[in-house]
Amino acid sequence: MYTIGIDLGTSAVKLLLMDSGGEILNIASREYPIEFPRPGWSQQNPEDWWSAVLDGVPALLDGFDAAQVRGIGAGGQMHGLVALDENGAVIRPAILWNDGRTQKQVEFLNDTVGRETLSRYTANIAFAGFTAPKLLWMRENEPELFARIRKIMLPKDYINYRLTGVHCTDYSDASGTLLLDVAHKRWSREMLDICGIKEEHLPRLYESWEPVGRLLPDAAAKLGLREDTVVCAGAGDNAAAAVGCGVVGGGCCNISLGTSGTVFITSDSFGVDKQNALHSFVHAGGGFHLMGCILSAASCNKWWQEDILGTGDYQGEEAKIDPKRLGRNDVYYLPYLMGERSPHNDPSARGAFVGLRMDSGRADLTQAVLEGVAFAIRDCVETARAQGVEIHSSRICGGGAKSPLWRTILANVLGIPLELPQTEQGPGYGGAMLAAVACGAYPSVKHCAGTLVKVRGAAYPDAALTAAYEKRYQLWRKLFPALRPVFHEMAEIRGE
Numbered sequence: 444m445y446t447i448g449i450d451l452g453t454s455a456v457k458l459l460l461m462d463s464g465g466e467i468l469n470i471a472s473r474e475y476p477i478e479f480p481r482p483g484w485s486q487q488n489p490e491d492w493w494s495a496v497l498d499g500v501p502a503l504l505d506g507f508d509a510a511q512v513r514g515i516g517a518g519g520q521m522h523g524l525v526a527l528d529e530n531g532a533v534i535r536p537a538i539l540w541n542d543g544r545t546q547k548q549v550e551f552l553n554d555t556v557g558r559e560t561l562s563r564y565t566a567n568i569a570f571a572g573f574t575a576p577k578l579l580w581m582r583e584n585e586p587e588l589f590a591r592i593r594k595i596m597l598p599k600d601y602i603n604y605r606l607t608g609v610h611c612t613d614y615s616d617a618s619g620t621l622l623l624d625v626a627h628k629r630w631s632r633e634m635l636d637i638c639g640i641k642e643e644h645l646p647r648l649y650e651s652w653e654p655v656g657r658l659l660p661d662a663a664a665k666l667g668l669r670e671d672t673v674v675c676a677g678a679g680d681n682a683a684a685a686v687g688c689g690v691v692g693g694g695c696c697n698i699s700l701g702t703s704g705t706v707f708i709t710s711d712s713f714g715v716d717k718q719n720a721l722h723s724f725v726h727a728g729g730g731f732h733l734m735g736c737i738l739s740a741a742s743c744n745k746w747w748q749e750d751i752l753g754t755g756d757y758q759g760e761e762a763k764i765d766p767k768r769l770g771r772n773d774v775y776y777l778p779y780l781m782g783e784r785s786p787h788n789d790p791s792a793r794g795a796f797v798g799l800r801m802d803s804g805r806a807d808l809t810q811a812v813l814e815g816v817a818f819a820i821r822d823c824v825e826t827a828r829a830q831g832v833e834i835h836s837s838r839i840c841g842g843g844a845k846s847p848l849w850r851t852i853l854a855n856v857l858g859i860p861l862e863l864p865q866t867e868q869g870p871g872y873g874g875a876m877l878a879a880v881a882c883g884a885y886p887s888v889k890h891c892a893g894t895l896v897k898v899r900g901a902a903y904p905d906a907a908l909t910a911a912y913e914k915r916y917q918l919w920r921k922l923f924p925a926l927r928p929v930f931h932e933m934a935e936i937r938g939e
Contacts, residue, residue: 445512448875451519451599453702456495458503459871463884465895471503483543486536489601500666514673514878518683518870519599521619524577527594534588538577541738543782543790545576564633566625566715566723571790575621578638595644607656607674610646615682618724626713649676651727652880675881678727680870681705687873688838688864689896691728691889696834700843704740706823708733720786720826728888735785735823740816741843743778747812761848763806770911774798774807775919776815786826791934813849817856818919836860840869850902858909865897
């Protein structure tokens, strides 16, 4: 038996073919564009996602017996607003997770409706990337399009809809809409009233491993798959990545260095961050989790390497960094290229290099980028620790985790071991695992994760280097509060 995992990312869809024993048989990917119509705005055409899946799956199956594929599971970018009309057609480009246009709506929700009220309704406060503020923005700025909405979906749910014809979502992804009563795992009627929508506009809720349907005849024909192929609800990308890294069950942690960066802390019981800096969501493997998210992680390194330095030789640039310079760099970097979510919740935040001198070189700035992202991850970890959460070690995944240097920096900035799973395909692998559970190959997600996920190495902190980074972090964390008023004045000048 084979299962397919779909990782619907921000810049590309990554497809993974897995057998019932957990071996990855093949991987394929297809890229698609992102639109930035205004500074801080980010959107995509959902049809591009579907076209990428249609093109990628046959390539994934080339040379394999497609008849053995029994299930499909997707992990996808969270929070994106996909609005469909009465005919199931997309009304407007999907507003993405890293879009910052909703600052006015976020302020209304947090300040007028109130943080305590929101936390009572949904276990979370409003962040610019969440779905509910996007609905309010659309109602205020595009009322004619808003009036046409008949279904509201998340990105990976749109793929499941095209596969099965079923309007569905899972609890982990729905947690990030600010429309779900997370504690009771149901849509919040109060939030629906605030946003001016009805429950019939929202998809049916499922556990991540539950089957939602089987392939439509047309979809099966285009993909070259059997019509009885099971499609499970899937999960938000971070929850799917946690499953793919074996982070299932209480007391575990997973750090992702993808386009965004996340700290994902599992719990068997429901809990809320009293500071409202971390998200309280349902986990794809059962139970719940707290999550801190920084909007720009590996994307900072990509911006620096490709757009500024004009190179794709990431390893070559990192090789220029003298290991003796770790913990001694006097150049600091704020990684807020798209604003920031955890813990600052500020769309006006911007990136910055601080501490440049005449003798600051290319390698110093490259190192500062890697360290700045690590410090921002540390901010999320410190927020969790302030709630009494103990984090003694973590799994790590995402494109940035491929860098041994970055893993070393992060392990020492955090002062904990970082374990690297054998597979680097977190969300896609997690999606394939959820599909295997949906097909009955494993009795539970936890059993599947415990059986399939292996660790191939780890980065361990060095006491002296951890101490050196502690001093740098304590200085770095003073920079954003000092620059925040400047960032807000810059936003006013831009008219944001």
